[in-house]
Amino acid sequence: MNLDPVATLAQAILLLLLAPVLSGLIKTWKATLQNRRGPPIWQPYFDLLKFLRKDMVISEHTSWIFSVTPYVLFLTALAAGLLVPMVSARAPMSLFGGVLALVGLMALGRFFLALGGLDPASAFGGMGSSREMTISAIAEPAMMLAIFTVAITAGSTNLSQIVLASQGPGWKFLDPSRALAFTAMFIVLLAETGRIPVDNPATHLELTMIHEAMLLEYSGRYLALIEWAASIKQLVLMSLLANIFFPVGLAAETTPVAFGLGLLFFVAKLIVLAGAVVLVETTNAKLRLFRVPDLLSAAFILATLALVSTFLFT
Amino acid sequence: MEGIPMLLLTLALWGYVTGSLAGLVCWRREKLANLFSFGSAALAALCGIGASVVCLAGSATSFEIRWEFLESAVPYLKFSVRLDPLSAFFLLIVSSLGLALSIYSFGYARSFYGRKRVAVLGAFYNGLLLATTLTFVADNIWLFLIAWEIMALTAYCLVSFEHEQPETRDAGVLYFIMSHIDAGCIILGFLLLFQMSGDYGFDSLHGLGAKMSPGKRDAAFILFLLGFGIKAGIVPLHIWLPAAHPVAPSNVSAFMSGVLIKTGIYGLTRVCFDFLGTPPLWWGVTLLAIGMISAVLGVLYALMEHDLKRLLAYHSIENIGIILMGLGAALMFLHTAHPVLAALALIAGLYHTINHATFKGLLFLGAGAVLHATHTRNMEEMGGLIKRMPQTAFFFLVGAVAISALPPLNGFVSEWLTYQALLQGFGTTESLVRLVFPLSGAMLALTGALAAACFVKAFGISFLAQPRSEHAGKAKEASPSMLFGMALLAGACLLLGLFPTHFIRLMDPLTHQLTGQQLSARLSLADGLVLASLARDTGTVSTLGMVILSACLLPVPFALWLVFGRNSKTRRGPTWDCGQRALTPQMEYTATGFSKPIRMIFKALFRPRREVQREYDFSPYFATTLRFESHVEEVFERRIYRPARILIIRASRRIRAIQMGSIHAYLLYIFVTLLLLLLFAI
Numbered sequence: 002m003n004l005d006p007v008a009t010l011a012q013a014i015l016l017l018l019l020a021p022v023l024s025g026l027i028k029t030w031k032a033t034l035q036n037r038r039g040p041p042i043w044q045p046y047f048d049l050l051k052f053l054r055k056d057m058v059i060s061e062h063t064s065w066i067f068s069v070t071p072y073v074l075f076l077t078a079l080a081a082g083l084l085v086p087m088v089s090a091r092a093p094m095s096l097f098g099g100v101l102a103l104v105g106l107m108a109l110g111r112f113f114l115a116l117g118g119l120d121p122a123s124a125f126g127g128m129g130s131s132r133e134m135t136i137s138a139i140a141e142p143a144m145m146l147a148i149f150t151v152a153i154t155a156g157s158t159n160l161s162q163i164v165l166a167s168q169g170p171g172w173k174f175l176d177p178s179r180a181l182a183f184t185a186m187f188i189v190l191l192a193e194t195g196r197i198p199v200d201n202p203a204t205h206l207e208l209t210m211i212h213e214a215m216l217l218e219y220s221g222r223y224l225a226l227i228e229w230a231a232s233i234k235q236l237v238l239m240s241l242l243a244n245i246f247f248p249v250g251l252a253a254e255t256t257p258v259a260f261g262l263g264l265l266f267f268v269a270k271l272i273v274l275a276g277a278v279v280l281v282e283t284t285n286a287k288l289r290l291f292r293v294p295d296l297l298s299a300a301f302i303l304a305t306l307a308l309v310s311t312f313l314f315t
Numbered sequence: 316m317e318g319i320p321m322l323l324l325t326l327a328l329w330g331y332v333t334g335s336l337a338g339l340v341c342w343r344r345e346k347l348a349n350l351f352s353f354g355s356a357a358l359a360a361l362c363g364i365g366a367s368v369v370c371l372a373g374s375a376t377s378f379e380i381r382w383e384f385l386e387s388a389v390p391y392l393k394f395s396v397r398l399d400p401l402s403a404f405f406l407l408i409v410s411s412l413g414l415a416l417s418i419y420s421f422g423y424a425r426s427f428y429g430r431k432r433v434a435v436l437g438a439f440y441n442g443l444l445l446a447t448t449l450t451f452v453a454d455n456i457w458l459f460l461i462a463w464e465i466m467a468l469t470a471y472c473l474v475s476f477e478h479e480q481p482e483t484r485d486a487g488v489l490y491f492i493m494s495h496i497d498a499g500c501i502i503l504g505f506l507l508l509f510q511m512s513g514d515y516g517f518d519s520l521h522g523l524g525a526k527m528s529p530g531k532r533d534a535a536f537i538l539f540l541l542g543f544g545i546k547a548g549i550v551p552l553h554i555w556l557p558a559a560h561p562v563a564p565s566n567v568s569a570f571m572s573g574v575l576i577k578t579g580i581y582g583l584t585r586v587c588f589d590f591l592g593t594p595p596l597w598w599g600v601t602l603l604a605i606g607m608i609s610a611v612l613g614v615l616y617a618l619m620e621h622d623l624k625r626l627l628a629y630h631s632i633e634n635i636g637i638i639l640m641g642l643g644a645a646l647m648f649l650h651t652a653h654p655v656l657a658a659l660a661l662i663a664g665l666y667h668t669i670n671h672a673t674f675k676g677l678l679f680l681g682a683g684a685v686l687h688a689t690h691t692r693n694m695e696e697m698g699g700l701i702k703r704m705p706q707t708a709f710f711f712l713v714g715a716v717a718i719s720a721l722p723p724l725n726g727f728v729s730e731w732l733t734y735q736a737l738l739q740g741f742g743t744t745e746s747l748v749r750l751v752f753p754l755s756g757a758m759l760a761l762t763g764a765l766a767a768a769c770f771v772k773a774f775g776i777s778f779l780a781q782p783r784s785e786h787a788g789k790a791k792e793a794s795p796s797m798l799f800g801m802a803l804l805a806g807a808c809l810l811l812g813l814f815p816t817h818f819i820r821l822m823d824p825l826t827h828q829l830t831g832q833q834l835s836a837r838l839s840l841a842d843g844l845v846l847a848s849l850a851r852d853t854g855t856v857s858t859l860g861m862v863i864l865s866a867c868l869l870p871v872p873f874a875l876w877l878v879f880g881r882n883s884k885t886r887r888g889p890t891w892d893c894g895q896r897a898l899t900p901q902m903e904y905t906a907t908g909f910s911k912p913i914r915m916i917f918k919a920l921f922r923p924r925r926e927v928q929r930e931y932d933f934s935p936y937f938a939t940t941l942r943f944e945s946h947v948e949e950v951f952e953r954r955i956y957r958p959a960r961i962l963i964i965r966a967s968r969r970i971r972a973i974q975m976g977s978i979h980a981y982l983l984y985i986f987v988t989l990l991l992l993l994l995f996a997i
Binding site: 013017050053054055056057058059060061062064065066071072075076077079080083094095096097098099101102104105106108109111112115116119120121122123124125126127128130131132134135137138139140141142143144145146149150152153156157158159162217218221222225226290291294301304305308309 | 716722738741742750753754756758771772775776779841845855856857865871882883884887890891898908909912915
């Protein structure tokens with residue numbers, strides 16, 4: 002059994018603590034690139050604290066679905082995070098599920114969030130739910146195909162196994178199939194985390210927003226949980242990309258030095274990915290909603306090409 | 316161990332017969348008719364569950380119990396039944412759903428008191444259960460075909476039960492025609508098999524394909540695919556399904572979607588895996604492709620529906636597609652001689668079959684309760700039902716999560732198995748055909764995500780927010796027996812989701828019979844807590860583990876609340892209304908609005924058409940009256956069925972010319988026919 006309570010606890014704490022600062026980092030860098038002075042990168046922690054302390058106003062039309070949603074979202078994001086290798090190649094809970102379980106858990110969170118958007122009887126929430134479910138539906142095939150490409154070459158859907166297989170001698174940095182799959186996954190990452198060009202995390206204009214529209218009625222600690230869950234989900238997806246496609250520096254032994262080094266590498270990879278996200282966000286405009294499918298079908302085609310090239314170039 | 320299942324199955328069969336007659340005996344005493352017919356059906360179903368569980372749990376290898384449950388005086392016709400693992404598995408499906416439905420029906424049939432004859436409903440309902448059970452356990456072609464026909468006819472009578480509505484009559488006739496086309500195809504297919512075997516017993520048909528010429532074998536496969544495909548509702552033979560399922564009484568809709576269409580799956584499995592021998596590659600590829608198309612188109616059309624029961628009916632097409640993906644992959648693995656993978660794919664497909672029976676049955680029962688309470692099937696007139704029907708809403712939510720393939724419920728488990736079978740299939744062949752596996756995996760992902768979108772719509776619009784009509788505002792919770800029926804199925808969804816390894820143990824004899832493999836030991840890790848795909852390294856999942864893990868993580872948000880938010884208060888307020896006076900239900904997002912982005916993205920398929928008529932005095936923005944209509948083109952109806960219908964009517968007109976009304980001419984026809992037949996015989 003590789004269920005290690007200490008590792009599980011450590012990774013849960015890492016997820017909880019690292020996720021907000023990653024969001025903060027992206028926000029600050031984006032501001033810098035746009036010639037603004039952004040908030041300090043610690044700002045998300047203060048926001049979360051503030052939300053946790055605030056009173057809540059809950060719409061009178063809502064049912065228990067509205068109150069359960071923040072918890073479901075938070076727990077699924079956290080549980081999904083425990084399936085992904087971060088500092089070490091062995092994810093603490095990888096026995097309980099691989100990449101398919103990860104996708105399933107995130108889908109469960111999204112399902113409830115979309116219901117939570119519909120619950121307060123406001124048109125904004127419904128619009129957000131509708132768009133979120135649509136975009137995730139067309140992002141899903143691209144994501145799965147990219148994942149399949151990796152899973153087929155590794156012969157497993159278990160994320161730890163995939164990472165271990167990528168670390169093997171056959172690993173090449175510029176393998177065409179991996180590069181294509183990475184690009185596809187990166188596009189999916191932008192869509193899944195609600196980034197420009199798919200969604201704008203900074204907007205509060207009702208007609209353009211997707212993710213924020215569903216949260217419109219949430220306040221206080223529910224909002225804190227949802228915001229936190231969203232940043233955990235972002236961290237999980239980014240570490241998925243980082244460790245599957247660049248499996249360097251993962252701790253192989255269980256010594257403190259190896260773990261320290263692993264953490265260092267992990268953070269470095271996240272910073273590079275965050276930089277890429279910031280660049281994409283600042284150099285692109287938000288797409289019209291009905292242009293988003295074009296982007297995502299491009300991702301699907303890239304993933305198909307990645308799949309085809311697995312046996313063309315080997 | 317042979318005696319007990321025999322006795323139980325015989326009891327079950329006679330129980331349905333008794334239920335059918337008992338209802339008719341107390342023709343005018345509605346309460347008694349209700350009690351006797353559905354009570355008898357429930358007991359019979361319980362016996363059926365017992366028979367199948369004793370068989371499946373009692374043996375790890377294939378078995379076969381055969382006997383004649385009735386003496387027959389007619390030559391060739393033998394009432395011989397068999398219980399082998401495949402029959403027992405499907406017997407489990409029909410009986411468990413039958414039990415839940417019969418209990419539900421006690422409460423549901425009350426809505427017909429004074430309006431319709433409950434006795435008739437009960438009689439046909441029992442007849443349908445009897446015929447379906449017989450279809451699954453029949454041991455020869457005659458009995459199978461007779462049961463198949465009784466099933467089609469009783470289902471027709473039940474679909475047309477509320478025949479006062481023209482819509483119901485049309486749907487009934489369409490179902491009648493389609494089910495006879497399918498019966499015709501199946502009879503032809505069996506004739507081809509009989510020609511080779513010379514015997515009617517299923518025993519003599521076993522592995523017959525090896526003796527047949529490839530051309531005849533392919534012809535038989537195509538005929539069976541058409542026949543069973545119509546019953547299963549594959550695209551493009553599905554058109555009867557979304558018409559007939561919604562108009563039937565809801566307990567019957569649940570049975571039709573949950574079990575009746577599975578007779579097609581049973582037939583295909585029986586024929587392809589038992590009768591026709593090692594399949595050529597294209598059979599599997601065809602099934603997989605049909606599965607993909609049915610799954611994606613089924614869910615896309617479901618998204619466009621705002622009739623709750625039609626939406627569920629389209630989802631049946633989707634799920635049949637997912638099941639066929641598993642079966643198609645299994646056939647491909649049999650062709651490439653990978654029996655272990657074939658067994659895995661078969662488990663995936665058949666696991667999804669029983670899962671679909673449970674969650675679709677549950678959803679139809681929920682829809683029936685809603686229909687009963689609000690008197691409408693239109694989602695745009697529901698809303699806010701979660702406060703008025705809290706238990707029904709909860710059960711419907713369980714079904715919605717299960718059908719959207721979300722962990723930890725059963726839909727997730729069977730789709731996970733399907734993904735695993737498809738992924739491992741990639742390595743089985745070197746040819747380009749292997750690309751079909753990951754591509755169908757991607758389509759499965761698309762299907763799952765669209766299904767989630769569809770059930771956010773179905774649940775969110777019907778149950779959440781404010782009531783959109785007066786009826787919805789006055790809705791009352793369903794009666795206890797209806798709730799109990801739903802609770803049984805919700806419990807089944809949960810158990811099948813959390814303990815898959817234990818259930819797969821029951822499928823060991825089944826895979827042993829059809830592929831010679833037993834996988835339950837290889838699919839289970841850590842005392843059955845973890846489901847593995849053949850080996851630990853190729854992928855593992857544990858739905859129960861995820862639930863336990865989440866339960867362990869639950870203190871985190873509560874601790875945060877206790878530490879930081881001790882002094883915060885919660886109050887109720889109005890929803891943000893942009894400063895206008897008050898939100899009315901009219902301002903809520905509608906089901907049509909919810910699916911608009913999908914309609915726009917797939918507009919090449921849907922060809923949406925809308926019509927807006929405004930009357931205004933000075934500016935179009937201040938209309939005095941507004942009429943809005945929106946349509947989606949039903950491609951198959953328009954492009955295939957309508958031209959076919961016109962063609963048939965035109966041809967019939969031509970043929971009518973020979974019917975001239977002269978008796979001499981008719982005598983001539985008879986004479987010529989006789990002559991031709993005699994010549995043919997020589």
